[in-house]
Amino acid sequence: MWVLLRNKPFIKLFLGKIASNIGDSMYAIAAMWLVYELSHSAFYTGLAGFLTKTPDVFQFLAGPFIDRWSLRKTLMLTQLCQIILVLIIPIVHYTGNLHVWMVLLIMPIISCIQQFSYPAQTVALPKLLKKDDLVKGNSLFSFANQGIDMTFNGIAGVLISLIGAVTIYLLDSIVFMVAFLLFWSLPSFKTEEKEKKGKQTLTHAFNKYARDLKEGFQYVFQSIISKFFIATIIANFSFGVALAVMPVYADFRGGSTIYGFLMGAFSAGFLIGALLSSVAGNFPLGRTMIITYLFSAALWISSAFLPWDIPAVILYGISLIPLGATQVLLAATGQRIIPDSLLARVFSVISSLSSAAMPLGFLIGGSLGTVLGGQLVFAIGGLGMLSISLVWFIVSDLRRIPRVSDIHAEVYGLSKTVD
Numbered sequence: 102m103w104v105l106l107r108n109k110p111f112i113k114l115f116l117g118k119i120a121s122n123i124g125d126s127m128y129a130i131a132a133m134w135l136v137y138e139l140s141h142s143a144f145y146t147g148l149a150g151f152l153t154k155t156p157d158v159f160q161f162l163a164g165p166f167i168d169r170w171s172l173r174k175t176l177m178l179t180q181l182c183q184i185i186l187v188l189i190i191p192i193v194h195y196t197g198n199l200h201v202w203m204v205l206l207i208m209p210i211i212s213c214i215q216q217f218s219y220p221a222q223t224v225a226l227p228k229l230l231k232k233d234d235l236v237k238g239n240s241l242f243s244f245a246n247q248g249i250d251m252t253f254n255g256i257a258g259v260l261i262s263l264i265g266a267v268t269i270y271l272l273d274s275i276v277f278m279v280a281f282l283l284f285w286s287l288p289s290f291k292t293e294e295k296e297k298k299g300k301q302t303l304t305h306a307f308n309k310y311a312r313d314l315k316e317g318f319q320y321v322f323q324s325i326i327s328k329f330f331i332a333t334i335i336a337n338f339s340f341g342v343a344l345a346v347m348p349v350y351a352d353f354r355g356g357s358t359i360y361g362f363l364m365g366a367f368s369a370g371f372l373i374g375a376l377l378s379s380v381a382g383n384f385p386l387g388r389t390m391i392i393t394y395l396f397s398a399a400l401w402i403s404s405a406f407l408p409w410d411i412p413a414v415i416l417y418g419i420s421l422i423p424l425g426a427t428q429v430l431l432a433a434t435g436q437r438i439i440p441d442s443l444l445a446r447v448f449s450v451i452s453s454l455s456s457a458a459m460p461l462g463f464l465i466g467g468s469l470g471t472v473l474g475g476q477l478v479f480a481i482g483g484l485g486m487l488s489i490s491l492v493w494f495i496v497s498d499l500r501r502i503p504r505v506s507d508i509h510a511e512v513y514g515l516s517k518t519v520d
Contacts (some may be wrong), residue, residue, distance in 0.1 A: 110288055111229045112282030115241060117283035118222050121180060123217065124276035128187060129153075130364055131269035132208055134357050135190070137348035138266060139201040143475060147345035152209040154460040155500035158453055163216045165213050167373070172225050173287050179218035186211055189493035192268045192515035197268075204388065225287075230467065250368035258361010266357075273319010325392025325498055330431065332390065332489045333455045336424060341462020342469070342478065345450040349475030354410050362411075366418030374425020381426040386434065387493060387502040393423030405476055420483070433505050459513075 106112065136149040144368040159400060186207050193199045222240070230238045260269055264452045275499075320326065351360030381389055400420035435451075493499045502508065 102515070108214070108229065111226075111238065113287050114222065114229060114281050116223055116410035117176070117280045117287075118242065118277055119220065119245055119249060120280035120283060122223075122246060123253050124183065124273045124280065125392040126250050126299075127257040127260075127269055127276070128183075128211070128273045129256055130361055131261060131266040131273070132204060134261055134348055134360060135266040136158070136201055136204050138351065139204065140490075142251025143346050143349045143470025143478070144193040144467045145205070147202055147463045147465075147470060148347050149205055150341060150345050150463030150467070151206055151460040152205060153212045154456065154463060156209060156447075157456040158460070159216070163220055163376050167217060167221050167224060171223055171289070173227070173284065173289055175217060176225065176280055176284035179214050179221070180277045180284060183211055183218075183278065184216050184274050184277045184281065186214075187270045189274045191267050194267045197384040197500060210409055232320040248372065250364075252365070254366070254368055255361045255365030258358050258364065261357035288334045291488065320439075326435070328496055328499055329434070330451045331492060332394070333451065334458045335427070335485050335492070336428075336488050337455045338458040339482045339488075341459040341464075342466035342485070343462075343464040343482030344500045345466030346478045350479040351475075353475050354413070359410055359414065362414045363417060366414050369427035370418040371428075374422040374427075376425075378426040378429035379424065381423075381504050382430055382433075385503050386427075386430055386505055386508070387500045389430070390427055390493040390502075391490050392426060393498065394486045394493070397421065397423045397485035398483050399488065402485060405480035405483065419456075421484075424486075430505055432479075434508055437508050448513065 122326060132153075133146060133149055137146050142144075188201065189207060190204065193203055225227055226238050226242065257269060259274075348360055351357070354363075381393070397420045400416050404413045404416035404420060407416060467479055468484070469481070475479075
């Protein structure tokens with residue numbers, strides 16, 4: 102770890118990532134709360150989540166561009182664009198012309214920019230570290246992501262109650278400027294050119310990606326993989342339903358501070374679960390999924406109706422610990438049974454399908470929230486965890502899955518290598 106701390110370019114990239122993530126975390130909380138503040142409608146908060154999460158489905162399209170563009174310029178421009186966009190809201194607000202549609206318009210644009218920002222940071226990492234240091238570097242990046250979300254989601258909620266959501270946008274512009282300056286101070290990255298194949302056109306790159314993606318879809322839907330990762334899809338849909346009404350539910354509980362605490366608990370539960378994944382890995386995965394998701398559903402739904410606010414937030418955070426642990430185990434299992442040559446393609450398919458489920462959940466959750474109210478719809482989100490438990494119990498192939506260390510591709514009619 103000390104080797105990384107002596108690597109000045111890595112430190113600049115890492116600090117730039119932290120600043121960018123702080124800005125994104127605070128912005129996400131402020132934007133959703135501002136939509137609710139301007140509309141007082143669960144439908145609009147659900148629509149906001151739908152518009153924000155939909156670009157995640159198409160993140161793979163950014164890959165060919167990032168591979169060809171200057172990484173340093175990409176990192177700088179993404180932050181500069183976010184600075185400009187977040188400043189629009191306070192400017193319009195102070196002129197007295199701020200409307201909910203203005204916030205809704207900017208939210209997906211910023212989300213589209215993030216589809217370039219995060220992959221560019223990931224691509225830059227191996228260009229600054231030796232291969233032996235990549236695990237440590239990725240570990241720091243991963244921990245920073247979850248830790249920052251956990252911390253600054255809560256801080257943003259408190260700040261909104263003290264200074265207002267619009268002022269958070271001003272603070273964000275400063276944070277994004279810090280990230281811009283750190284990325285600006287990075288050295289130029291060397292681009293790798295494959296001389297034998299020559300330069301490929303963008304059209305050719307997309308055509309090749311389409312062929313690879315088709316192969317990934319075929320592999321997923323013609324094997325147990327389609328059943329295996331159904332938990333991720335259902336979980337993302339459930340999160341969408343719950344997050345769509347989170348501002349409404351938080352307002353029922355006590356306001357923007359509770360909203361920040363709920364979002365902080367969301368990140369904290371996943372972080373703690375990820376840290377405990379090695380312990381969960383000592384038990385058969387099938388049984389672990391059935392029992393822990395049943396446990397998660399019970400805690401989640403109970404938290405919605407608990408009369409005390411802070412204990413309800415804590416209980417909600419605890420309900421997400423099993424999800425953080427099992428998501429790590431599911432990823433590790435996929436790496437064990439999916440052929441190395443198809444790993445990226447299969448996971449991109451799973452990621453796209455999972456990402457598509459969340460905006461759909463936002464849209465449905467927001468619509469239900471206008472009829473049923475925030476508290477009941479938030480509790481309904483917990484039923485998604487119950488659904489996962491039931492699916493893994495009913496499907497015998499899933500129920501019988503052993504410990505991750507005992508899983509072998511051949512057992513499921515798969516080969517770990519593809520010709």
